[in-house]
């Protein structure tokens with residue numbers, strides 16, 4: 001078996017006040033996977049991500065990122081390998097202009113001159129903020145502020161990208177824009193981990209879902225397999241996307257033997273069944 005890029009082994013984490021937020025978590029994420037993490041509020045998703053990026057260190061167990069135990073490597077060094085967008089991106093904004101903000105990471109990596117400009121321009125174009133270079137980051141909307149942090153991550157070109165609820169505060173277009181960026185990065189060879197409460201959105205992008213419940217892993221499986229178990233998911237206050245539930249309701253009537261994850265797939269199946277049953281006009 002190849003070495004995973006993210007290895008979480010017997011991870012438990014207890015906050016300073018004594019609250020245990022993670023209990024014996026085991027996860028292996030291989031290079032170039034696109035993984036969604038879901039679960040009710042307070043289940044421990046953000047705490048896990050903070051352990052992965054080294055902001056928090058395990059109380060027990062270990063987290064190994066591309067061969068580096070997070071206890072042995074400074075967060076600043078780890079951030080070159082793992083880019084992250086926190087649930088509250090404002091905590092990551094500090095510069096006076098968007099350009100300065102996005103240039104900060106690569107500058108610290110020693111990148112200068114033309115290459116720096118190219119990285120900043122390309123990252124800002126990817127998120128659609130190329131005309132806002134001189135703007136004050138906190139003057140933009142919440143959705144746009146998340147995009148600035150995403151651009152800052154892109155400019156550093158890390159191999160793993162971790163996004164904690166990146167679509168929170170985004171409109172429909174913004175949600176799909178961000179997920180499409182994640183998909184393109186994945187196609188370019190990156191490993192992507194996204195935490196979200198947006199079930200229909202993640203269904204269209206991730207291949208694997210890890211479901212958290214009360215600080216533990218409740219399910220870890222392909223998206224279709226997770227969403228085909230609504231009766232168990234209800235225990236963690238998760239409902240599969242509407243279209244998946246509709247597919248399950250029509251399972252016997254339309255003879256569906258797969259988990260439906262998109263409107264277009266259900267549309268294709270309905271059309272094929274209608275064609276099968278409609279009388280030949282000749």
Ligand SMILES: Nc1ncnc2c1ncn2[C@@H]1O[C@H](COP(=O)(O)OP(=O)(O)OP(=O)(O)O)[C@@H](O)[C@H]1O
Pocket residue numbers: 015016017019021039040041042043044045046047048087
């Ligand atoms: N700094 C902290 N000190 C003490 N407890 C904390 C701290 N941060 C989080 N917790 C608690 O740890 C648990 C897990 O929190 P976490 O933020 O990881 O959940 P989450 O799954 O990301 O939730 P959400 O979906 O609301 O973002 C919660 O009960 C939370 O109240």
Ligand SMILES: [Mg+2]
Pocket residue numbers: 045046047087164
């Ligand atoms: Mg969270």
